[in-house]
Amino acid sequence: MEKNTFYNSFDTERVSEEKYDETYRSTFQVDRDRVLHTPTFRSLQSKTQVFWSGEYDFYRTRLTHSLEVAQIGRSICNFLNSRSDLLSDDYFIDSDLVEAACLSHDLGHPPFGHAGERTLNRLMAEYGGFEGNAQTLRLLADRIFSASKTGMNPSRAFVDSVLKYKTLWSELCNGADKPHNHFLYDEQSHYLDWVFGGRDFPAEYTPGKMRDKFNSIECQIMDWADDTAYSLNDLADSVRAGFLTIERVERWAEENDCGVEKGTPVGDLLRSIRGNRVELMAGNRIGRYIQSVRIEADLNFMSEVSNRYKYKLVVDQGVQSETHEFKKMAYDLVFKSPELNQLEHKGDHLLSKLWDILGNEKSPYHLLPADVADELKLGETLADRRRLLCDFLASLTDGSATRLYKRLMVPDFGSIGDLIG
Numbered sequence: 001m002e003k004n005t006f007y008n009s010f011d012t013e014r015v016s017e018e019k020y021d022e023t024y025r026s027t028f029q030v031d032r033d034r035v036l037h038t039p040t041f042r043s044l045q046s047k048t049q050v051f052w053s054g055e056y057d058f059y060r061t062r063l064t065h066s067l068e069v070a071q072i073g074r075s076i077c078n079f080l081n082s083r084s085d086l087l088s089d090d091y092f093i094d095s096d097l098v099e100a101a102c103l104s105h106d107l108g109h110p111p112f113g114h115a116g117e118r119t120l121n122r123l124m125a126e127y128g129g130f131e132g133n134a135q136t137l138r139l140l141a142d143r144i145f146s147a148s149k150t151g152m153n154p155s156r157a158f159v160d161s162v163l164k165y166k167t168l169w170s171e172l173c174n175g176a177d178k179p180h181n182h183f184l185y186d187e188q189s190h191y192l193d194w195v196f197g198g199r200d201f202p203a204e205y206t207p208g209k210m211r212d213k214f215n216s217i218e219c220q221i222m223d224w225a226d227d228t229a230y231s232l233n234d235l236a237d238s239v240r241a242g243f244l245t246i247e248r249v250e251r252w253a254e255e256n257d258c259g260v261e262k263g264t265p266v267g268d269l270l271r272s273i274r275g276n277r278v279e280l281m282a283g284n285r286i287g288r289y290i291q292s293v294r295i296e297a298d299l300n301f302m303s304e305v306s307n308r309y310k311y312k313l314v315v316d317q318g319v320q321s322e323t324h325e326f327k328k329m330a331y332d333l334v335f336k337s338p339e340l341n342q343l344e345h346k347g348d349h350l351l352s353k354l355w356d357i358l359g360n361e362k363s364p365y366h367l368l369p370a371d372v373a374d375e376l377k378l379g380e381t382l383a384d385r386r387r388l389l390c391d392f393l394a395s396l397t398d399g400s401a402t403r404l405y406k407r408l409m410v411p412d413f414g415s416i417g418d419l420i421g
Contacts, residue, residue, distance in 0.1 A: 032100035046397035048113035101161035108135025112347030292316035
């Protein structure tokens, strides 16, 4: 295999020492392949992206979104590796590593989209919270192949590539106020230490947004690929679903003082709706967003340890402004709509009721699948058991959570042969 001097043994080290044949697959190809073959990844096909999975065949799910992000991430790598004077044929950003990060970035998200994430965080408020990105780390490092006790035994660079947030839950707690998102679980602090080889953050990297901006180049690429995908492709789904009509978009543009001339974001969207060419408009802009990036040298406390921290991704300011405009439109016209709020209310109700029923400490968890119940019984503290119950609920798809709720609550639904969970 071709030698890439961009990465060193610090980057490729795994959580636990492991031997495997590297003559035909690199360390990062192994990371990517292991993700692809997990049931956790497959379950994303039935988890909400914007609209509930199963509503119609053409709406994006977490799985199709992740595949699109992976394609965009690889393309960004190819663009940078071919255009940047800071990279070369034997010194380049590994597209397999970036693809692994993109495929994995939503693994920890629960059913019912961000509404489900907010519900589980509320239910876990006294036990360390719930956060989709923190749950992704928990799956990769601890839970996907739980018998190994090391998850999928990921490499350091791979763990770091999905580590968007580097602040612990307790560091963001302020008295009775608990953080809503963007944190790691307190029990994950050792992975944070491991990622940086035991090096502490300098004082200027204060907890919260300042620290969370400090990401490896692969994580930065994954994050921009994610932004690109959901700021454009989610718009296309919203048009198909009837939320973004010509009248609604024109009214929103007027209220927000946005231009609608040819070449402006909103103007091009309106023309694409009129011509039934929204997917083409999104595809063309994805290509432009991919080519709007460059890398610059960066100096920090990790840049001498790993080349992954020697560079930062710079995105054209005009393109960033476009994505903010598209995301604000989607928030105002789609996510704040009564139709989506009704679905979110339903998802919150389902998860809350399942939490109350399945987590009843007075029962021996007899309503849960046997392997889940057995593990819960071994939990030493209430917090341990709550975290394991949260793992189970987060692992459910939209459909399996709904079926389990109906099986428990609706008298004439279900049979003895139904799958549970």
